[in-house]
Amino acid sequence: xxxxxxxxxxxxxxxxxxxxxxxxxxxxxxxxxxxxxxxxxxxxxxxxxxxxxxxxxxxxxxxxxxxxxxxxxxxxxxxxxxxxxxxxxxx
Numbered sequence: 001x002x003x004x005x006x007x008x009x010x011x012x013x014x015x016x017x018x019x020x021x022x023x024x025x026x027x028x029x030x031x032x033x034x035x036x037x038x039x040x041x042x043x044x045x046x047x048x049x050x051x052x053x054x055x056x057x058x059x060x061x062x063x064x065x066x067x068x069x070x071x072x073x074x075x076x077x078x079x080x081x082x083x084x085x086x087x088x089x090x091x
Contacts, residue, residue, distance in 0.1 A: 003035060003082040005042075013039040022076055028061060029072035031082060045086055056087035 004017045020034050032053070036043045046057045053059070059066045060083040066074050076082070 001031065001076060001078055001080050001082060003031065003084065006083065006085045008086045009042060009045055009084055012041040012045065015039070022078055026076055027072060028059065028066055028074045028076055028082070031076060032059065032072070032084075035084070046084070058085040058088075059083070060085075 001020050001022050002017060003020055005013055005015065010016050018035070018038065020031050022031065032046055036046055046054055048054050053072055061069065061074060061076060061080050063083075066072070
């Protein structure tokens with residue numbers, strides 16, 4: 001599966017995209033754990049101290065926000081595309 005990082009997440013990890021192998025019942029939670037295992041600098045952007053998903057991380061599977069799916073328990077497939085965005089700021 002393809003995972004893309006955007007803006008400050010790209011800078012923190014030093015990459016734009018990575019491939020993650022997924023099984024038949026892999027959840028987005030497991031994918032995000034693998035992402036932060038590979039690139040520990042992303043941990044503070046993606047996870048809260050209690051282990052939950054940061055309210056500032058915006059995670060999309062095939063352009064659909066996981067908050068509109070099954071959240072961290074959303075099942076992913078090898079052909080899905082995951083996009084992770086940092087908090088949006090501006091004025």
